[in-house]
Structure formats: structure tokens, C-alpha cells
Amino acid sequence: MPNPTRIEINCETGEETVIELTDAEVAELAAQAAEAAIRKAEEDAAREAQAALKASAKAKLIAGQPLTAEEADTLVI
Amino acid sequence: MPNTFELIASSTVGAGGTANITFSSIPSTFTDLIIKLSARSSDSATSAGVVMQFNGSSSSLSYRLLEGDGSTAASYNGTTGRVGVTDAATSTASTFGSLEVYIPNYAGSTNKSSSTDSVQETNATTAYADLSANLWSNTAAITSIALTLQAGSFVQYSTAYLYGVKNA
Numbered sequence: 001m002p003n004p005t006r007i008e009i010n011c012e013t014g015e016e017t018v019i020e021l022t023d024a025e026v027a028e029l030a031a032q033a034a035e036a037a038i039r040k041a042e043e044d045a046a047r048e049a050q051a052a053l054k055a056s057a058k059a060k061l062i063a064g065q066p067l068t069a070e071e072a073d074t075l076v077i
Numbered sequence: 078m079p080n081t082f083e084l085i086a087s088s089t090v091g092a093g094g095t096a097n098i099t100f101s102s103i104p105s106t107f108t109d110l111i112i113k114l115s116a117r118s119s120d121s122a123t124s125a126g127v128v129m130q131f132n133g134s135s136s137s138l139s140y141r142l143l144e145g146d147g148s149t150a151a152s153y154n155g156t157t158g159r160v161g162v163t164d165a166a167t168s169t170a171s172t173f174g175s176l177e178v179y180i181p182n183y184a185g186s187t188n189k190s191s192s193t194d195s196v197q198e199t200n201a202t203t204a205y206a207d208l209s210a211n212l213w214s215n216t217a218a219i220t221s222i223a224l225t226l227q228a229g230s231f232v233q234y235s236t237a238y239l240y241g242v243k244n245a
Contacts, residue, residue: 004230006097006223009086011104011239016088021096028135029096029225032157036126036227039155047151 004029050074082111087238094119094230098237101221105184107241112178112222115236118165120229124197124205125165127176128158130223131189137214144207161195161207165229168199173235183219188212 003021010017021029057071067075085107086100103110118125130138141154144162163174176195183189193209224237 004096005093006099007088007090007095008099008101009088009239010102011086011100012102014086018095025097032128032225033120033228035157036159039153040126043151043153047146047149050151051149 081243082240083107083243085110085239085241087236090231090233090235092233094232094235096230097223097225098231098235099221099223100237100239103183103220103222103239104241105218105220107184108182108244109242110178110180110183110219110222111240111242112176112180112224113238113240114163114176114178114224115173116163116176116226117168117173117232117235118163118226118229119232120165120226121167122165122228123168123199123201123203124162124174125229126159126227127161127163127195128225128227129160129178129191129193129211130158130225131213131215131219132217132221133223134213134215138211139214140209140211142207142209144205147202147204158211158213159227160191160193160209160211162197162205163195163226164197164199166232168197168201172198174198180219180222185218186216188214188216189219 003026005018005020008017053071054074057067057074060067138158139156140159143152161176174197178193180191191211195207197205
């Protein structure tokens with residue numbers, strides 16, 4: 001099965017060439033994708049945790065209950 | 078476009094897609110460069126990150142990125158060539174994300190900074206918009222720029238335009 005391809009545009013000549021990726025390039029892309037997936041999972045988890053803290057802070061504020069320091073950080077700039 | 082902008086090269090992805098779009102042999106006769114990208118990834122996700130590398134190098138790269146998702150905003154940083162976000166296979170059909178990179182003084186002898194704004198176009202509630210500051214800590218003149226996706230390949234009809242900007 002052939003490797004994915006890349007397009008290379010030579011800006012001097014205007015020539016566009018379709019080149020099959022080397023095995024090393026394919027491996028680099030795969031490693032990049034794996035790292036990106038891990039990072040995205042971390043970012044999504046952090047965003048969800050921040051949203052949960054903010055929701056909790058808002059609920060406590062309305063109920064007149066004390067906020068934790070982390071909850072207060074979501075409201076105070 | 079302002080009359081100091083000049084189209085250097087462009088590409089439209091054909092059937093079958095491509096994993097990488099590279100502009101090579103970039104002339105040193107301009108002051109700055111601008112890339113305009115309209116892209117969609119083949120990855121089975123709603124969005125995909127866009128990566129930019131100079132002169133075939135994947136080292137000495139860093140970014141600081143501000144991202145909004147339609148209801149919250151967050152900031153991230155890292156040591157890759159991540160510049161922004163675009164659509165992927167499960168976002169609204171036939172819809173492409175937009176991304177623009179500004180690369181000042183690309184042929185100079187200082188480290189190469191760039192700024193990028195990008196948006197994911199979708200009808201979903203969650204839609205990403207990124208603003209990124211990127212740095213390639215290398216003083217070499219930029220002669221090639223490679224665009225890839227963090228996951229998947231650029232699908233057919235994705236386009237990339239490279240413009241040169243002159244300071245007069």
C-alpha cells in the first residue's frame with residue numbers, strides 16, 4: 001500500500017509536484033498525531049474542569065455559600 | 078488585496094487529498110509573507126490542529142495560543158509548530174476552516190516569529206477560534222514552509238495561498 005502523498009510547490013518555477021511520503025515522514029506524522037491526541041485530551045479535560053469550577057462558583061454565589069479559592073479564581077480577574 | 082501583496086504560489090488539493098502542502102524555493106525578495114489556508118481534515122473528528130514548519134525543521138518551535146470554543150476561552154502553549162485549527166471530517170459537511178499566518182521579516186537574520194488567526198466553520202454549538210503567536214528560534218532565512226495537520230490529511234478542495242509583502 002503506497003504511503004500518503006505531499007504536494008510541493010516550487011515558488012521559483014511554479015511547478016507543483018505530488019511526492020509520496022517516506023516511511024520516516026509517515027512515522028513523524030503518526031507521532032505528531034499521537035502527541036496531539038494526548039494534548040487535546042488534556043486540554044479538553046482542563047476546559048471541562050474549569051467550566052465545572054465556574055458553575056460551582058456561580059451556584060454557591062447565588063446560594064450565599066463560601067467559595068473555595070479555585071472557585072473564586074474563576075470569577076476574580 | 079493591497080497592491081504591495083503579490084501572490085507567490087498557490088495550490089488546490091485534488092482528489093485523494095494530501096498529507097502535506099509545502100512551498101519551496103521561496104524567493105527572498107519580499108519583506109514579509111502571508112499564508113491563507115482554507116482546509117478540512119480527513120480525520121474522524123470535528124476539528125484538527127494545523128501545523129507549520131520552516132525549512133524542513135521540526136525543532137526550536139514554540140507557540141502560545143488563545144482559543145475560544147463558543148462558550149469559554151483558554152490559553153495553551155507548547156513546543157511544536159501548532160498554529161491554529163480547522164475543520165475535520167465530522168464537522169458540518171462541505172465546510173472548510175480558514176487560517177491566516179503573517180510571517181514578518183522571513184528572510185532576515187533574526188529568529189522567526191509569526192502570528193496566526195484561524196477559525197473552525199461549523200453549525201455545531203462548539204466551534205473553535207484560535208489566535209496564536211509562534212516562534213522558530215532559528216536565524217536562517219525561510220526558504221520553505223510546510224503545512225500539515227495534527228491528524229488526518231487535507232481533503233480535496235483545500236487551498237493554500239502564499240503571498241509576499243513588500244514594505245513599499
